[in-house]
Amino acid sequence: MKPAPFQYHRARDVAGAVRLLAELGDEAKAIAGGQSLVGMMNFRLARPHHLVDIGGLRELDRMHRDADGALRIGALTTHHTVESDPAGTLAQGFEVLRRAMAWIGHLPIRTRGTVGGSMAHADATAEWCLLAVLLDAEFVVRGPLGERTIAAGDFFLGYYTTALAPDELLVEIVFPRTAPHAALTEFAERRGDFAIVAAAVDLDVVDGAVRGGRVALGGVAAAAIRVPEAEAVLTGGGSFDACASAAAAAADPPGDASCGPLYRKELVRTLVRRACEEAMSR
Amino acid sequence: MTDDTFTTPREPQLIALNVNGEQHEVITEARRTLVDVLRHELRLTGTHVGCEHGICGACTVLVDDRPVRACLMFAAQAEGARIRTVESLADGSRLSDLQRAFSEHHALQCGFCTPGFLMLAEGFLAERPEATKEEIREVVAANMCRCTGYQTIVEAIDACATARRRACAQACHSKEN
Numbered sequence: 347m348k349p350a351p352f353q354y355h356r357a358r359d360v361a362g363a364v365r366l367l368a369e370l371g372d373e374a375k376a377i378a379g380g381q382s383l384v385g386m387m388n389f390r391l392a393r394p395h396h397l398v399d400i401g402g403l404r405e406l407d408r409m410h411r412d413a414d415g416a417l418r419i420g421a422l423t424t425h426h427t428v429e430s431d432p433a434g435t436l437a438q439g440f441e442v443l444r445r446a447m448a449w450i451g452h453l454p455i456r457t458r459g460t461v462g463g464s465m466a467h468a469d470a471t472a473e474w475c476l477l478a479v480l481l482d483a484e485f486v487v488r489g490p491l492g493e494r495t496i497a498a499g500d501f502f503l504g505y506y507t508t509a510l511a512p513d514e515l516l517v518e519i520v521f522p523r524t525a526p527h528a529a530l531t532e533f534a535e536r537r538g539d540f541a542i543v544a545a546a547v548d549l550d551v552v553d554g555a556v557r558g559g560r561v562a563l564g565g566v567a568a569a570a571i572r573v574p575e576a577e578a579v580l581t582g583g584g585s586f587d588a589c590a591s592a593a594a595a596a597a598d599p600p601g602d603a604s605c606g607p608l609y610r611k612e613l614v615r616t617l618v619r620r621a622c623e624e625a626m627s628r
Numbered sequence: 629m630t631d632d633t634f635t636t637p638r639e640p641q642l643i644a645l646n647v648n649g650e651q652h653e654v655i656t657e658a659r660r661t662l663v664d665v666l667r668h669e670l671r672l673t674g675t676h677v678g679c680e681h682g683i684c685g686a687c688t689v690l691v692d693d694r695p696v697r698a699c700l701m702f703a704a705q706a707e708g709a710r711i712r713t714v715e716s717l718a719d720g721s722r723l724s725d726l727q728r729a730f731s732e733h734h735a736l737q738c739g740f741c742t743p744g745f746l747m748l749a750e751g752f753l754a755e756r757p758e759a760t761k762e763e764i765r766e767v768v769a770a771n772m773c774r775c776t777g778y779q780t781i782v783e784a785i786d787a788c789a790t791a792r793r794r795a796c797a798q799a800c801h802s803k804e805n
C-alpha cells in the first residue's frame with residue numbers, strides 16, 4: 347500500500363522542529379529514521395497530516411562520555427553507529443549497548459533507525475526501551491517552554507505511549523552509570539523479528555561475587571518493566587536459577603496469537619538465566 | 629473522523645536526488661517513498677518492491693554507502709544523500725565482480741530478490757571487507773529469498789570478498805616492491 351497524503355516539513359534545527367510541532371499540533375509527527383513510522387504509514391496504520399523531518403539535525407547525531415563517565419547519546423544516533431562505535435565511546439562500561447544492537451532488526455534497519463526514534467516509538471519489546479529501563483536512563487526533551495529531563499521509569503507509559511508531549515522533541519538519552527556486567531538476550535520466531543520476550547540484567551559484581559543487580563523484561567507488559575522480586579534474589583545472594591524463577595513467577599504476561607502467557611513465563615525463566623550468565627562472563 | 633474532514637493539499641514538491649552519480653530533479657508528492665521515485669520517476673526498475681514494510685529487503689539500495697530499505701524512506705528524506713542502485717554495479721554490459729560471483733555460484737533463480745541482495749552485499753563488504761562466512765550469513769538474513777535456500781548466496785558473497793582481498797593483497801604487495 348501507499349501512504350495517505352501529508353505535508354512534508356524539514357526542520358533546520360531543534361528550535362525550529364519544536365516550533366513546527368507546536369504550530370501543527372496533534373496532526374503532526376516528527377520523523378527521524380522512519381523505520382517504524384514509514385511502514386505504519388505505508389499500511390495506513392498511521393496517517394499524520396504533517397511530517398516534520400528531523401533527520402538533518404546533525405547536532406543530535408553524536409555519542410560522548412561526560413567527565414563522570416555518564417554516556418550521552420544524541421537522539422539521532424543510529425543503531426549502526428552504536429554497533430560500530432567508531433570512536434570507542436562505549437569502551438569501559440557500556441559494551442552492553444554495542445552488543446545489544448545485533449538484536450535490532452537487520453543491518454539495513456540499523457543503518458537508518460535511531461536511538462531516539464526507537465525510544466519515542468516505545469514498542470513493548472524494543473531493545474532500547476528495555477536498556478533504558480534497566481540502566482535508569484534519563485531522557486532530555488525540548489519543547490516550547492524549554493528543556494526538561496524525564497527518568498526512564500516515568501517516560502514509558504504503555505503500548506507506544508510515552509511522556510513526550512506532541513510538541514516536545516526527544517534530543518538526548520543519558521545513561522548515568524556504567525554497566526560492565528550487563529547483558530541483553532531475547533527470543534523471536536525468526537532472527538531479526540520483534541522479540542516475543544526480551545530479558546536484560548545488570549549485575550553488581552564485587553571481587554567476583556554478585557552483590558545485587560537489576561533485572562528488566564520486555565514483551566511481558568505494555569512497556570519494559572523492572573522485576574524487583576528477581577532483583578531481591580540477587581541482593582540476597584541467590585543463584586541465577588532462583589533469580590530466573592522469581593522473574594518467571596512475578597511476570598504476568600499477556601497471551602496472543604503467537605504464544606500464550608505460560609509460554610512467555612517459561613521464556614522469561616530461560617532468558618533471565620541466560621542473561622545473568624552472559625553478564626557474569628563479561 | 630478528522631481524516632474525512634481534513635484534506636491535505638496534494639501539491640507536488642521538487643525533490644533533488646543524487647542517484648548513481650547523476651543529479652536528478654523530480655516533481656512528486658511528499659508521500660512517495662524512495663523506491664517508488666526510483667522506479668516510477670527515474671525509471672530505474674532494477675530495484676524491486678516487495679513487502680513495503682521493511683521485511684523482505686527486495687528494495688535495498690545504498691544511501692551514503694550504507695544499505696537501507698528504500699520502501700522505509702520517503703524520497704524527500706534522501707535529498708542531499710548519495711544513492712546507489714543495482715544499475716550502478718555493471719559497467720555497461722560488463723557485470724561487476726559481485727554480480728559475476730552471484731552468477732557463478734547460482735545465487736539466484738527467479739531473480740526477484742537479487743538486486744536487494746546485491747546492494748546489501750555491496751554495502752556490507754565495503755564496510756567489512758574482511759567479513760567471515762558467519763558474518764555474511766548473519767547479514768543476508770536481512771533479505772528474503774524463496775528460491776535458493778541462501779547457501780549459494782553466502783558462497784557467492786564469500787567468494788567475491790575472498791577474491792577482492794586477494795587482489796588487494798597483491799596490489800599492496802606489488803606497490804611495496
